[in-house]
Amino acid sequence: MGFPGTWMTESESMVYRVVPKCACSTIGQVMFYSDHGRYFDGDIHDAKHGLHKWAMEGSQPRIEANVSGHRSFAFTCVRNPYTRILSSFFDKIAGIQRNGRRYRGNLVPLLTQRYGVEVGGEDGTEEFDQIASFRRFLLFARDTIRWRRPMDPDIHWSAMSGHIATFVVNGGRYDRIFHVEEFERGMQSVLDEVEPPHPVSVADVPRFNESADHGPKRLHPVEDYFDDLAMHLTYEIYKKDFRLFRYDFEDPSNKKPKGEVDLGEVHAKLGD
Template structure:
């Protein structure tokens, strides 16, 4: 059994399947705090101790033991597909990463050449046609997901359902899946079920977003980025995300879910 993308507190109080662009930095820091009474100094994705991660060989046996025995509540968090793909574009494609470079080395230069994307630069104040460039990026994202070219799909824009499914397919079971849009309510329900060494007040937790302030700000409301073709592509890529996690496909500006997630349905459809 393998559980890629899974983090667990050292106290084995909770298990989290990471989904990028869905408050994963904040969730990781909350998990770290409940064990150690302080936040990790830096980006939680860079931590190599204080939190079990499947990517750390020494953590795998412990994670598998707890997952298989269902000894801790397992959860994940989802986000509106429209705002998630926009966030991926502004962070990973148009933005500068915390190391001062573009994401994945020459990826952006390839997109400029192959798809005609323009993302501006810090020197120009990130001035570019956001709508046109985003729609061209969306074509690229669809190509990576459907045909796996010109590269494998990146976890930041791969469908949430596909990433969440790996945990179920390999023998895991979610006790909770909650919405980024109602984060405190959902995270509190997880904490209420977990026996943690330290308590934490969610209202006092900062939002950890390492990319914020290192790229352009979104200049338009969400619906202005999605014409008919873009919405067709979004449905092609994220149909399961909209349906399973109860988001509104018809109104891109409605970020909020339009129903409750049915965990039994999620396990049945993603566990195949």
């Protein structure tokens, strides 16, 4: 199975397990800059050079040898499950993608027909009931994750623990897992452990959030989207994420973690 979703700097200074919707664009750009002294011109997910990625066949032997031998500092980043699933909705469902189209072609029509999800019309500019549509999307996300119907779960709303586990079960070990809500401190703590060819000051790094401009603006506080049923569904989907990564299930308005991630617990519980 190898190490899907894993990126590594060409200098092999650091290894990162990508978790979608957890600042992966910014982290990838930090890694690129640390090797080349400049940011990648475009979306780092499209980069075919300057960064080793498991999705590129030529990178796989280098990544596998590095991770199996734990030669470099390995890390990942996690996010509050409430804000992550909400971001997935506004970006991937309600938003128009960079190519000017809807995400995954017929996905939105399927959601409209089967779940009654509204997305603001063809171009996403019309008003719609964001709270009602999000809660219907949440039912769909639960169905994909629990029963794999009407489709397999998408990487953007499948559990973080599932992404992170693939690295562990195939022989990888994390040296750090930090929270996106404390991004600057967490990313800097990674850079402090490595010696990249080009030093990076995280405080000066732009936020490369490709989803920010192609989705409708969220009109309500996070907690307004989660009534008791929505909270229950979110916990059903992301129970392991809440527990392992120390997030507050009982208060959707509290996006901050309740404590540091216990790497020993992560390796023990995700390594089976």
